[in-house]
Amino acid sequence: QSVLTQPPSASGTPGQRVTISCSGSSSNIGSNVVNWYHQFPGTAPKLLIYSNNQRPSGVPDRFSGSKSGTSASLAISGLQSEDEADYYCAAWDDSLNAVVFGGGTKLTVL
Amino acid sequence: EVQLVESGGGLVQPGGSLRLSCAASGFTFSSYWMSWVRQAPGKGLEWVANIKQGGSEKYYVDSVKGRFTISRDNAKNSLFLQMNSLRAEDTAVYYCARDNLYGDDAFDIWGQGTMVTVSS
Numbered sequence: 001q002s003v004l005t006q007p008p009s010a011s012g013t014p015g016q017r018v019t020i021s022c023s024g025s026s027s028n029i030g031s032n033v034v035n036w037y038h039q040f041p042g043t044a045p046k047l048l049i050y051s052n053n054q055r056p057s058g059v060p061d062r063f064s065g066s067k068s069g070t071s072a073s074l075a076i077s078g079l080q081s082e083d084e085a086d087y088y089c090a091a092w093d094d095s096l097n098a099v100v101f102g103g104g105t106k107l108t109v110l
Numbered sequence: 111e112v113q114l115v116e117s118g119g120g121l122v123q124p125g126g127s128l129r130l131s132c133a134a135s136g137f138t139f140s141s142y143w144m145s146w147v148r149q150a151p152g153k154g155l156e157w158v159a160n161i162k163q164g165g166s167e168k169y170y171v172d173s174v175k176g177r178f179t180i181s182r183d184n185a186k187n188s189l190f191l192q193m194n195s196l197r198a199e200d201t202a203v204y205y206c207a208r209d210n211l212y213g214d215d216a217f218d219i220w221g222q223g224t225m226v227t228v229s230s
Contacts, residue, residue, distance in 0.1 A: 002154065035216040037155070044205055044223055045147075045155060050216035088155050092215045098171050099145070099157035099215050 004102035011108040022089035034072040112136035119224030132189040132206030140184040143209035148202035
């Protein structure tokens with residue numbers, strides 16, 4: 001059972017906009033920034049969004065992040081087949097003194 | 111090129127020990143917090159531990175406290191994870207990761223991972 005809660009799966013068709021939610025508590029998302037990663041099969045994760053809504057260099061602006069209270073969301077617009085991957089949210093937890101991850105969301109492009 | 115390369119994984123019996131290493135290159139290693147993150151087969155990501163630039167602060171996930179020790183050698187641009195009293199549930203790919211400079215625990219560089227299998 002992960003500290004941050006994500007839906008196990010999400011899907012969309014090419015060109016569509018999809019969102020992935022990440023729910024936490026006051027000790028993690030409620031008081032710290034949220035980061036997002038994606039991971040393709042057999043490869044290391046890659047940073048997608050940091051500090052709630054910042055994109056690292058090289059990440060397309062189709063990817064955006066937001067946070068409100070104890071929840072966060074990742075939005076992907078103009079969905080492409082190459083976006084098919086696992087997506088994880090993460091944040092520092094002040095009670096656990098640890099980084100906590102969501103369980104991951106498998107995105108399928110139909 | 112900014113790079114992290116892990117080594118030291120392998121097969122170990124329950125109760126055994128293993129020391130993972132992570133060689134950093136292409137950046138000023140001593141300027142960054144560093145972390146270990148693991149992923150059990152078919153499962154999600156789990157943060158294991160991190161260490162401050164000079165090594166004075168270290169944090170661990172509860173499940174490894176007292177068994178794992180994170181350390182670093184800034185002169186050799188290396189990060190380590192000493193794993194003792196290993197259990198079957200420690201079986202995973204272990205990644206070393208660089209915390210970005212914004213202080214928000216975002217891991218902007220990852221190694222390729224090294225597999226640890228705990229089994230008799």
